[in-house]
Amino acid sequence: MRTTTVTATALTLALAAAATAPATAAHISGKPGSDGLWRMDGYGTVLSLDGDTLQEFQTTSVSCLKGDSARRTGPGTYATADGATLTVRPGPGLGANRATLGYDTSVGHRSLRRIQKLPAHCTRPTPRDARAAFDVFWRSFAENYPFFAAKGVDWQSMRDRYRPEVHADTTRKELFGIFSDMVRPLYDAHVAVRDGDQFFAQVRPGTQPPGEELDTKVKKFITERDLKNAPYRQDFANGRITYADLAGRAAGQGYLRISGFGGYAPDGAPYPAHLAELDRALDTILTTDRTQRLKGLIIDLRINGGGSDALGIHIAERLTDRPYVAYAKRARNHPTDPDRHTRPEPIRVVPAAGPRYTGPIAVLTSGTTVSAGETFTQALIDRPGGTVRIGQPTQGVFSDVMERSLPNGMTAMLPNEEFLNRSGRTYDGTGIPPHLTEPVFTKEEFAGKRDSAFDRAVSVLRNDG
Secondary structure (H helix, E strand, O other), X not given: OOOXXXXXXXXXXXOOOOOEOOOOOOOOOOOOOOOEEEEEOOOOEEEEEEOOEEEEEEEEOOEEEEEXXXXXXXXXXXXXOOOOEXXXXXOOOOOOOEEEEEEEOOOOOEEEEEEOOOOHHHHOOOOOOHHXXXXXXXXXXXXXXXXXXXXXXXXXXXHHHHHHHOOOOOOHHHHHHHHHHHHHHHOOOOOEEEEOOEEEEOOOOOOOOOXXXXXXXXHHHXXXXXXXXXXXXXXXXXXXXXXXEOOHHHOOEEEEEEOOEOXXXXXXXXXXXXXXXXXXXXXXXXXXHHHHHOOEEEEEOOOEOOEOHHHHHHHHOOOOOOOEEEEEEEEEOOOOOOOOEOOOEEEEEOOOOOOOOOOXXXXXXXXXXXXXXHHHHHXXXXXXXXXXXXXXXXXXXXXXXXXXXXXXXXXXXEEOEXXXXXXXOEOXXXXXXXXXXXXXOOHHHHHOOOOHHHHHHHHHHOOOO
């Protein structure tokens, strides 16, 4: 899963990254009048740009809590404590009172509007008792979460039910339990509650979360069964990417397994290091010779814990010779009206320089295809050249994750964005469905040494299945 605050803090089931946009020459920081206060459209956030410091304030209608900070590294650029790069720049034709914010690990931009002073709640202390924490928790979801109606959850009734249980003597353990019970009916893998070592999150019913143990088991199974006779197989990017040329019935086809969109470089490395490792992998895999001779490519995302959407778009750019729109991204943008959003921003795939594979692709997915694994799957839906999805629906979580600090030191995590297809539809909750349904890593599949989705992909790419 991805978590995005103004510092793009990483939280993942694999390695999750935060949000982005490439730097451009049109920066506003360092110019007269660029410092000051900015309110972000959507996201419940106010930013203070003051000399060399960017400071986040997390706001609701009842609270304002200081969030993360970043230090200025150049005109319009700021570095966070975890190495992410933020870019502030003017929007085209927006004037001195409008700007955009981008993150190097995600896609799209966030609109900023200049304000003259901090919200009133930012100028006075926030109570730290259990009831204050409850109110900020409830408001954070009430004002930002887009999917209550789709999930069939009445959030107001949650407040009416649980608020009377919170009092001056409520313990942290009891409050953690109340928060967990409140969000449990959402079954949203991008919703979480954290208090120190306590952590609550859950996936869609009937699915399981991606994890290291499952990933190791599946990778061994695939290597021994599907890639046993492969004439070429190599791991890349800290083992998160595997490529093989296939043999036998699948001769002439390639197999690309991606277990996450991050974790490619050592822990603590900044985003450019992960991008460099990805490019090294893609340069080795997608050579001129291989892209010309491949008759089909299987991309296996069935165990994928997510990460950086930007890395997914970067891969998609190696898989097309024509530009196209991957999806449009928008955020909820009104505290009381969940149907009001920011203007959808098209996220485009632009063909990369150098060798590209443009032939047919079979994408393998499952309920353990999560977050950035899903946005990458969505980015291939309208890809020129033909893409078929095989397996099971993806998990159904796409948004960057807002990490909200509570007054008592607990943390709430929630999504506030939608990734729209060209029909304006979002796949949140249900996940992206496959074209062809096959079982994925069930007990029966393991016991019988079967990999039905892989075999179906081989047949489809041979045009005989």
